[in-house]
C-alpha cells in the first residue's frame with residue numbers, strides 16, 4: 001500500500017473555526033503534512049471532484065454544500081495512510097462515528113461531516129493531483 005492519503009476539511013468545519021483543532025489531531029495521530037492550502041471550490045469543480053457520485057440523489061446538494069465556503073485540502077503521509085486516516089475520521093454518518101474520531105467531534109450531519117478521506121490508494125493519488133501540482137507535494 002502507498003503511504004499517502006488525501007483529505008480536505010469541509011466548509012462546515014472551516015466556518016466553525018475547527019481548522020486548527022483538526023490539523024492538530026491529524027499531526028498527533030502521526031501523519032506528516034505533505035501539502036496544504038485553503039481554497040474555494042466552484043460548484044462546477046466540486047462536481048468534478050465528486051464525479052463518482054454523479055448518479056446519487058445527494059450529488060447536487062453535495063456540490064452546493066462543498067462550494068458554500070472555504071475548504072482545506074491536504075496530502076498526508078504515514079505508513080498505511082488510507083486505512084489509518086479513515087479510522088481517525090470515523091464513519092461518514094456522524095451518528096455512527098466512534099468516540100474520539102474527527103467526525104464524532106466535529107461533524108454536523110451526513111453531508112456536513114467536517115472532513116473527507118480518500119477510500120483507496122488510487123483515489124488518494126487522483127484527489128491529490130486534483131488540488132496540488134507535483135512540485136507542491138513535499
Ligand code: CMP
Pocket residue numbers: 053058062092110111112113115116117
Ligand atoms: P465524503 O467522504 O467526502 O464522500 C462523499 C460525501 O457525500 C460524503 O463524505 C458526505 O459529505 C456526502 N454524503 C454521503 N452520503 C450521503 C447521504 N446519504 N446524504 C447526504 N450526503 C451524503
